[in-house]
Amino acid sequence: MAEDVPQQYNIIRFSQSPLKDGNGHQSHCEKVVYFKGYDKVAFVEQGSKSLKMCTPDMQPYLEIKDFTQTPLCAEYIDKYSYVAVSCSDLTLSFFDADNGLKLARRIETKTAQLVLCWSEVAQVLFSADHEGRILAWDLTLVKSGMNKVYESGGGDPWRDFVKAVRRRDFSLSCFITRLEELLAPELRQALRQKDPKAAIRGLAARQLSDAFALPLLSADFCAQLLAAARGAREEAEKRQQVTPGLLLSARWYLNKIDGSFTDLFDRLLTDVLRIVDEALFAESHPIAYHQAYCINYEEGRDVSLKAHTDDSDLTVNVFLGHPGFSGSELMLLEPSDRDVACGTPRWKDPTYEGRSVAFRHETVGTAVLHPGDRWHAVEPLTSGSRWNLIIMAMRNDKEWKRTFYEETASHLAEKASWLAAGS
Numbered sequence: 175m176a177e178d179v180p181q182q183y184n185i186i187r188f189s190q191s192p193l194k195d196g197n198g199h200q201s202h203c204e205k206v207v208y209f210k211g212y213d214k215v216a217f218v219e220q221g222s223k224s225l226k227m228c229t230p231d232m233q234p235y236l237e238i239k240d241f242t243q244t245p246l247c248a249e250y251i252d253k254y255s256y257v258a259v260s261c262s263d264l265t266l267s268f269f270d271a272d273n274g275l276k277l278a279r280r281i282e283t284k285t286a287q288l289v290l291c292w293s294e295v296a297q298v299l300f301s302a303d304h305e306g307r308i309l310a311w312d313l314t315l316v317k318s319g320m321n322k323v324y325e326s327g328g329g330d331p332w333r334d335f336v337k338a339v340r341r342r343d344f345s346l347s348c349f350i351t352r353l354e355e356l357l358a359p360e361l362r363q364a365l366r367q368k369d370p371k372a373a374i375r376g377l378a379a380r381q382l383s384d385a386f387a388l389p390l391l392s393a394d395f396c397a398q399l400l401a402a403a404r405g406a407r408e409e410a411e412k413r414q415q416v417t418p419g420l421l422l423s424a425r426w427y428l429n430k431i432d433g434s435f436t437d438l439f440d441r442l443l444t445d446v447l448r449i450v451d452e453a454l455f456a457e458s459h460p461i462a463y464h465q466a467y468c469i470n471y472e473e474g475r476d477v478s479l480k481a482h483t484d485d486s487d488l489t490v491n492v493f494l495g496h497p498g499f500s501g502s503e504l505m506l507l508e509p510s511d512r513d514v515a516c517g518t519p520r521w522k523d524p525t526y527e528g529r530s531v532a533f534r535h536e537t538v539g540t541a542v543l544h545p546g547d548r549w550h551a552v553e554p555l556t557s558g559s560r561w562n563l564i565i566m567a568m569r570n571d572k573e574w575k576r577t578f579y580e581e582t583a584s585h586l587a588e589k590a591s592w593l594a595a596g597s
């Protein structure tokens with residue numbers, strides 16, 4: 175009779191595994207998680223301040239002791255080789271499995287995260303707290319030094335995020351943030367007006383005939399970009415990498431820092447900068463693509479830039495920090511024909527005939543916009559550190575490019591005959 179019970183209830187009997195957990199435990203295990211992709215079993219013993227790991231055959235592997243209180247749960251994220259651990263000291267920590275489980279990032283959380291779960295589909299780390307909130311963590315941004323978390327019940331960004339997850343065809347940045355959140359409040363306001371272009375013109379301060387200063391990005395976003403750029407500089411210097419800098423200055427390209435910046439800045443270009451460009455510059459072709467990098471001047475590093483023009487149609491130069499430096503004014507130059515007859519204008523010589531306007535970056539998020547062919551330079555920095563974001567935008571304009579080369583050719587021919595006449 176007893177023999178029939180399993181059959182009757184469709185019970186499958188498992189034979190006992192010969193494997194035994196021979197690890198002595200201080201107390202009972204409150205959580206046991208299997209890290210798929212890393213092939214480790216992790217467990218938290220009651221009252222312990224560490225996360226212990228063993229191999230699937232129960233051989234002790236490693237212990238992460240870097241906690242001030244009891245870990246609550248853990249998850250392995252194969253894509254980033256991160257072990258994520260939430261702790262009752264209100265932190266969420268990321269340990270790099272490719273780097274001896276060294277602490278890569280620690281983020282403070284408002285509440286204790288009791289559950290962690292990586293979603294392959296959404297490509298985000300979900301966590302849930304004891305107040306019934308679900309949070310979605312964007313690991314690309316976490317890795318690059320920023321925090322972006324979406325809270326359930328958090329209004330539009332959360333709804334956009336859920337919609338994007340449902341569609342399953344989203345690109346990361348479509349839920350990273352609403353573009354509006356990245357913008358300076360004044361510009362956000364201007365874009366909401368009936369005639370946004372007129373509002374933008376009202377906001378812009380003209381520096382030269384074709385150079386304007388305008389509040390562009392929010393201080394918060396600039397701080398995040400700055401943190402990412404500083405991180406990239408640190409990494410590069412640790413590996414003794416020198417960035418390929420034209421005119422000696424060090425540059426950190428955003429797409430190299432983090433691929434997700436590409437999408438974000440593509441949207442910034444098409445949805446915001448294009449309107450700003452149309453408002454300020456009477457060009458018939460809209461800007462279409464871009465390259466963006468961060469540039470830094472600091473004592474003991476690069477401190478200035480010689481006079482040059484950019485390989486862009488429109489340059490957007492945004493101040494990221496830190497106010498309070500001295501020197502390193504952006505010099506906007508309007509040389510006379512004679513000043514450029516031999517190429518680069520010698521704008522510091524007494525013979526210079528043109529204008530030069532010094533622009534001091536003081537407000538984080540404010541951008542100077544000028545055509546790439548506007549001559550400019552950076553004066554030596556004398557103290558502090560200055561970080562800027564440079565967006566080099568191009569117009570998708572075959573006809574313009576053709577005439578550009580024709581114009582360059584005729585300009586060079588003119589210069590050659592002028593030089594020949596003078597010799």
Ligand SMILES: O=C(O)CCC(=O)C(=O)O
Pocket residue numbers: 469479484491504550552562564
């Ligand atoms: O740092 C600046 O203000 C200007 C940078 C610049 O001109 C460049 O990167 O081409």
Ligand SMILES: [Fe+2]
Pocket residue numbers: 482483484550
């Ligand atoms: Fe430049």
